Each structure stands twice: as structure tokens, then as C-alpha cells.
Amino acid sequence: GLLIDCALVILFLFGGLLAVYDRWIASLTSSVILAGVLFFLGLLWAETVVGLPFSLYRNFRIEARYGFNRMTGRIWLADLGKSMLISSVLTATLAGAALVLIRWSPGRWWLWLWGFFVVFSLLIMYISPYVIEPLFFTFKPIQAEGVEAEIRRLMERAGLGVDRVFQVDASKRSRHSNAYFSGIGRVRRIVLFDTLLEQMHREEVLAVLAHEAGHWKRRHLLKRIIVTEGGALIALYLAFHLVPWEGLPGVVGLTQASLPLRLVIVGFLGASLPLRLVIVGFLGALIAFPLTPLARSSPGSGERPDQAFP
Numbered sequence: 001g002l003l004i005d006c007a008l009v010i011l012f013l014f015g016g017l018l019a020v021y022d023r024w025i026a027s028l029t030s031s032v033i034l035a036g037v038l039f040f041l042g043l044l045w046a047e048t049v050v051g052l053p054f055s056l057y058r059n060f061r062i063e064a065r066y067g068f069n070r071m072t073g074r075i076w077l078a079d080l081g082k083s084m085l086i087s088s089v090l091t092a093t094l095a096g097a098a099l100v101l102i103r104w105s106p107g108r109w110w111l112w113l114w115g116f117f118v119v120f121s122l123l124i125m126y127i128s129p130y131v132i133e134p135l136f137f138t139f140k141p142i143q144a145e146g147v148e149a150e151i152r153r154l155m156e157r158a159g160l161g162v163d164r165v166f167q168v169d170a171s172k173r174s175r176h177s178n179a180y181f182s183g184i185g186r187v188r189r190i191v192l193f194d195t196l197l198e199q200m201h202r203e204e205v206l207a208v209l210a211h212e213a214g215h216w217k218r219r220h221l222l223k224r225i226i227v228t229e230g231g232a233l234i235a236l237y238l239a240f241h242l243v244p245w246e247g248l249p250g251v252v253g254l255t256q257a258s259l260p261l262r263l264v265i266v267g268f269l270g271a272s273l274p275l276r277l278v279i280v281g282f283l284g285a286l287i288a289f290p291l292t293p294l295a296r297s298s299p300g301s302g303e304r305p306d307q308a309f310p
Contacts, residue, residue, distance in 0.1 A: 110240035137168035
């Protein structure tokens with residue numbers, strides 16, 4: 001998969017396909033903003049299509065071979081549809097906002113765009129427990145008697161306030177176990193996979209949550225947000241100076257390029273070749289910055305909730 005990704009990126013960027021795609025998108029509409037949104041949506045959808053065989057192989061061959069996969073074809077398709085809808089909405093929103101701000105404030109767009117991404121990322125973190133996560137999991141109170149009370153006592157000892165404690169039906173997709181905290185501010189919830197409750201004794205579950213509580217107590221999330229948004233600010237400032245550079249299209253063998261295409265080239269310069277950041281382009285890199293704090297650390301398997309999605 002990695003070699004194929006690299007080959008496709010090189011072919012797309014240096015084989016002339018990028019310029020053809022750029023001209024085709026421009027022919028669809030006279031609106032610069034709409035054309036830009038379609039440009040990035042098309043890249044997102046193409047990247048998803050390319051990744052489908054690898055997702056199928058990973059879930060139904062590799063995971064199944066080792067007894068982890070419990071996902072049916074119907075669930076896989078449903079997750080694919082929902083994750084694509086979410087990704088498309090986020091991409092369209094961020095792409096539209098980026099292009100509007102660039103046109104509205106040519107001299108300061110990098111700062112305005114950074115501020116928008118900070119607010120947007122915090123909003124996503126706040127609403128995710130209510131809007132996004134329930135699309136993939138069914139949340140219900142801890143079924144094992146006394147476990148929730150012990151969890152709350154543990155959190156009180158750590159000085160952490162918890163809004164709700166849930167278990168989710170992760171077992172219908174995978175045998176991997178996990179637990180995570182979600183939300184921000186007053187929305188602070190603990191979520192345990194039902195597989196974790198099945199595979200571990202009560203003391204082991206509390207030990208896992210103590211580890212997660214340590215992240216909150218040490219303000220690791222806040223530190224990650226600060227580092228992430230600081231990196232985003234630097235990246236946007238550099239992009240502000242690179243995007244209008246006359247020689248930028250020549251990096252991929254072109255003589256001219258639209259604004260969305262220039263953003264993709266800047267993304268190529270700032271990202272590592274085999275990653276999807278290059279395929280989605282500069283906007284994908286910007287999306288990754290504010291959404292990075294959504295990643296949760298795993299207690300054992302290394303799997304996050306969002307990694308269950310295709």
C-alpha cells in the first residue's frame with residue numbers, strides 16, 4: 001500500500017494529471033470558491049477510492065486472520081458512508097473558509113485562517129461526543145455492577161470531574177480493546193469498549209483509566225493543542241509567502257496554477273511523500289492540524305476509536 005501510494009502521488013503530481021484535473025474543475029463552474037471546494041473534495045474522494053482495497057484487505061484478511069475482525073460487509077459499508085459524509089462536510093467547510101478568507105484578506109489571511117481553525121477544532125472537540133461518536137457506536141451505561149461507582153471514585157481521587165461514564169458496542173466491529181476520554185470543558189466523558197470490560201478484570205480496567213486520567217492531570221491534551229496550533233500558525237505563515245511565488249508551479253513542471261493547485265503544491269513541499277497529506281494537498285495538512293487533538297491514546301492495542309472507521 002505504501003509503495004502504491006508513493007507511485008500514485010508521483011504520477012499525479014509529475015505526470016501531468018494534476019494540471020488536467022485543475023483545468024477540468026475550472027470548467028465546471030465560474031465561481032472560484034466553489035471550484036476550490038470541488039477541487040479538494042475530488043481529491044478526498046479519489047484518495048478514499050484508492051484506499052478501499054487496502055481497507056478491505058486490512059479488515060477482512062489481516063484482522064480476520066488473527067481473530068480480531070468482527071465487522072460484516074454491511075457494517076463496513078455503513079461506516080464508509082458515514083465517515084465519507086463527515087470527511088466531505090469538514091473538507092468543504094475548511095476549504096470554503098480558507099478560500100473565502102484568502103480572497104477577503106490577501107495580506108493577513110494566514111492569521112485569520114489560523115484563528116478560524118483554532119475555533120473550529122475546539123468546536124469539533126466539544127460536539128464530537130454528541131454528534132460524531134454516536135454515529136459509529138451505541139452508548140449505554142456500564143453494565144457491570146459497581147464498576148461505574150469505582151471509576152467515579154478513582155476520578156475524584158485524581159481531582160477530575162466526569163460528566164458521564166459509558167460503554168460502547170465496539171465488539172460488533174473488532175475484538176480490540178480500548179478506553180478513552182472525550183469532550184472538552186464541561187463535556188468530559190469516559191468511554192470504555194465492551195471488549196475491554198470482557199477481557200480485563202475490574203482492577204485492570206481501573207489501572208487503564210488511571211493511565212488516561214494521568215494524561216488529563218498532566219494537561220497533556222492542553223499541551224498538545226498548544227503545540228499543534230503553534231505548528232499550524234507557522235505552517236500558515238510559511239504558506240502565505242510560498243503561495244504567490246512565481247516559481248511555485250515549476251516545482252511540479254507546470255507554468256501556471258490556480259489557487260487550489262498552488263495550495264496542493266505547498267502541501268507537497270511541506271508533507272512527507274507517502275502520506276495522505278500529500279494526496280489531499282495543502283488543505284489536508286491544515287485539516288490535520290486542528291483535528292490532531294481529537295486523537296486519543298490507547299491503553300493497549302494502540303487503536304483509537306476513529307481507527308475503526310474505514
